[in-house]
Amino acid sequence: MAEAVRFHGSGDIRVEHTKEPQCGRGEVKMKPAYVGICGSDLHEYLSGPVLIPQREHPITGEKSPVTMGHEFSGIIEAVGDDVKGLSRGQRAVVRPTIVDGDCMACRQGHRHCCKNIGFIGLSGYGGGMAQYIVAPAEHYYPLPDNVSLETAALVEPLAVAWHAINISPFKFGDSALVLGGGPIGIGVIQVLKLQGAKQIILVELMESRKKLGEYYGATHIYDPREVDIPEEVNKITENKGSDVIFDTAGVEVALNGVIPACRVHGSIVNIAVWENRPALNVNNMTYKEVSYIGAALYDEVSFKNVIEALSHGQLNPERMITAKIKLSEAVDKGFQELIDHRDQHCKILIDAQRT
Numbered sequence: 356m357a358e359a360v361r362f363h364g365s366g367d368i369r370v371e372h373t374k375e376p377q378c379g380r381g382e383v384k385m386k387p388a389y390v391g392i393c394g395s396d397l398h399e400y401l402s403g404p405v406l407i408p409q410r411e412h413p414i415t416g417e418k419s420p421v422t423m424g425h426e427f428s429g430i431i432e433a434v435g436d437d438v439k440g441l442s443r444g445q446r447a448v449v450r451p452t453i454v455d456g457d458c459m460a461c462r463q464g465h466r467h468c469c470k471n472i473g474f475i476g477l478s479g480y481g482g483g484m485a486q487y488i489v490a491p492a493e494h495y496y497p498l499p500d501n502v503s504l505e506t507a508a509l510v511e512p513l514a515v516a517w518h519a520i521n522i523s524p525f526k527f528g529d530s531a532l533v534l535g536g537g538p539i540g541i542g543v544i545q546v547l548k549l550q551g552a553k554q555i556i557l558v559e560l561m562e563s564r565k566k567l568g569e570y571y572g573a574t575h576i577y578d579p580r581e582v583d584i585p586e587e588v589n590k591i592t593e594n595k596g597s598d599v600i601f602d603t604a605g606v607e608v609a610l611n612g613v614i615p616a617c618r619v620h621g622s623i624v625n626i627a628v629w630e631n632r633p634a635l636n637v638n639n640m641t642y643k644e645v646s647y648i649g650a651a652l653y654d655e656v657s658f659k660n661v662i663e664a665l666s667h668g669q670l671n672p673e674r675m676i677t678a679k680i681k682l683s684e685a686v687d688k689g690f691q692e693l694i695d696h697r698d699q700h701c702k703i704l705i706d707a708q709r710t
Contacts, residue, residue: 356375357373360422360482361423366400368423369686370682370686373422378489380436382489386432387483387707387708388706389429390426391538392426392690393426396423397694407421407478408479421477426511428498430445432487438492446497447495447498448507449483449495451494452473453475453479458471467651472652475488484682501666509676510658514657514658514660517653519624519626528551529599530556531552531554532599534558534609535558535559535604536561540603541567541568544572556574575587605629605630614645618643625649677700679704680704682709684705688703
C-alpha cells in the first residue's frame with residue numbers, strides 16, 4: 356500500500372492509502388519527489404469538480420476520486436517493456452498533459468489544445484501527490500544534473516509562462532504589463548526579462564508578491580488602489596502604452612482597468628482561468644484595434660525550453676518556493692494554508708516521500 360492525496364469532492368481532499376501501482380508495457384513507474392500545489396488544484400478544492408471528471412475521461416477512462424498533483428519531479432523506479440531513453444534511478448520531470456492525438460487540434464500540431472485534453476493529477480494516471488505513480492513513458496523528461504528536483508517541480512508553471520510569451524507578438528525591446536503576481540505572473544516576469552523586455556510593469560495588490568516581482572526583474576510595480584495604471588504606463592512609455600499585456604489574474608475590474616494602458620495595435624494575452632464570465636469594455640479594445648489572445652497551457656517545445664533554460668542558469672525560480680511540507684500535511688499546511696494566508700506564499704511544494 357502507498358499514500359496519496361485524493362480528491363473526492365469540493366472541500367473533500369483526503370490523504371489515504373492506495374494500492375501501489377505496477378508498471379506495464381510502455382509505462383514508467385516513478386517515486387515523486389516534489390509536487391507544487393497549483394491554482395487549478397485550489398479551484399478544485401474550493402468549488403470543484405472543475406476539470407476532474409465525474410464521468411469516465413475519454414482518454415484515461417478514470418473519474419473522481421483521483422490522485423492530485425500535476426506539477427512534479429521525481430526518481431524513476433522502474434520502466435516497462437518497449438521504453439527507451441529512460442532507466443531506473445534517473446531523475447525526471449513529468450509533463451502532465453494527456454492528449455488523444457487524433458482530434459483536429461492534435462492533427463494540426465496543437466496537441467495542447469486537444470479536444471479531449473486531460474492532465475495527470477486531475478484526469479487519471481495517478482498524480483504527483485503520491486508515493487508512487489505509473490504513467491505512459493512519453494510524459495517523462497530526464498533532468499540535467501544541475502537542475503534540482505525542487506526546481507524541476509516548477510517546470511510546468513514556467514512552461515505556461517514561456518508558451519504565452521512565445522505565441523504573443525512580444526519582441527526584444529518591447530514593454531510588457533503583467534496583471535497579477537501569482538506563480539504564473541512571476542514566471543512571466545522571469546521569461547520576459549530573459550527575452551529582453553525593455554520595461555516590465557507589474558500590477559499587483561499584495562506586498563509579498565510585489566517584492567518577488569521586483570526581485571525577478573519587474574522595472575515598475577503599481578498598486579491599482581493607489582495610482583491610475585494607464586496614466587502611469589503612459590508616463591514611462593512616452594504616451595505609447597504597453598506593447599503587450601499578460602493577464603494572469605482573471606479579475607474583471609482589474610482587466611478593464613488596464614485595457615486603456617495597451618498601445619494602439621497592441622495585444623492582451625489571457626493566461627488566467629476565469630471563475631466567472633467577465634463583462635469587458637470591448638470598445639476600449641476596438642477603437643485601438645487591440646488584439647485579445649488566449650494562451651492555453653503549453654506546447655512540448657516550451658516545456659523542453661524551460662528545462663534547458665534552467666540548466667543554463669537563465670531561469671532561477673527557487674525563490675518562488677515559500678514552503679515545503681509533508682505529504683500528510685497536504686490539506687492543512689498546503690491547500691488550506693494557501694487559502695488562509697495567500698499573501699504569504701507563492702508556491703508550496705509537497706515532499707511526496709515524507710509522510
